[in-house]
Every structure is written in C-alpha cells, then in structure tokens.
Amino acid sequence: AQSVTQLDSHVSVSEGTPVLLRCNYSSSYSPSLFWYVQHPNKGLQLLLKYTSAATLVKGINGFEAEFKKSETSFHLTKPSAHMSDAAEYFCVALQSGGSYIPTFGRGTSLIVHP
C-alpha cells in the first residue's frame, strides 16, 4: 500500500519570500507524483507532475518540484510567493505496477502575508 505524507498542515510566508511545501511518499513501486492546487471555491488544478524524464520538474506559476528517490520526497518550491498563491496544495502519488490508483496527501494550506 502506498501513502503520501505532507509534513505541514499550514505554511505561512510573506509575499516575495520563498515557498517550500514538503511531501514524502511511501510505495512498493516507483510512483508517478503530482502536485495539485485548490483555490477557495475553485476546482483542483494540476501544478506539475513527475514523469521520470527529469528529477527537477517545472510547473505553472513559477512552481517547481524535485524528485529525490533516496529521500522518497517530492517537495514543492517557489522562489518568491505572490498573494495569489494562497491556496490548498495537495501532493498525489499514482501507484504504478498496473493499478494506477491515486493517493492524496492531507493537504498544506499556504498563507501569504503582504
């Protein structure tokens, strides 16, 4: 069975400072990994995904994530936070090995202060 752990339920940053949202996964197989964002009263939207082509993945709105197999991590970063980044962020693992069943982390709420 796979699991996804988002280490922080809330992250608070000031506008213009770096963002780090942490995600660790546990899987018997090498999973596919995704980050989704959920703005208030809006649907979930894909930020980026790890496809094994490159360990550093770039997504929309300046976000990127690095896959580190040795640490079983897929942390999400952004150099400079913007007020519009305030949202809920979910790390998702898609189990490989033929089943492709998705597992969501509990979510991290990003708060951006002016």
Added chain:
Amino acid sequence: EAGVAQSPRYKIIEKRQSVAFWCNPISGHATLYWYQQILGQGPKLLIQFQNNGVVDDSQLPKDRFSAERLKGVDSTLKIQPAKLEDSAVYLCASSLAFAPYNEQFFGPGTRLTVL
C-alpha cells in the same frame, strides 16, 4: 473543451435519506474517479472506473454507497441511507487513459450536508 460536469452543486438532506450525484467526464476520457473530501482533509478515492469496469473500490462503504458507469461515459454515485459523517464534498475527476502520468481533471464538486 468542456470540463468535468457535476450536479447538483449543493445538496442538503436529513440522515437516513437517499441522495444521488451525477458526473459527466471530459469527452473521450476513459478513466473516471469519485472522491470524498471531508473538510480539512485531502480527497479520499471512493471508486475508480476504467470505461465501465471498476478498477478499485476498496474504500467505498458498500453497505450504503454505490456507483455505476453503465455506458462508460457518465456516472452516478448514490448514498442510501445517508449518515451525518457523509457530509463532505464529493468530487468527480476524469483522465484520458489508464496510465501513469495522466493528469486528472476535476469537476467543481457537490457539497453534501446531512442534518
């Protein structure tokens, strides 16, 4: 391209009543997912369809929840009878194929309140 459609958007029922949610995925998407998202938690997969077959329903409370995707297109999720703890947002998502790396596209969700 039209997105994933869900209806109704909101539903309020009394406990022990029945309720049904409908989802129409993006045209051509073979895989359809139903999730339950309780306030403050991440979405929990209830059931995953590949065309009209079930891939996984291990977390679906089968004594009260049922889902079908008869023609491999739209899908219905039913709760009968509802309990207070079923209050949540029910999300439907679809993806193009049954494969790794496929992005899921989410609908707006149905917010269920059980009184």
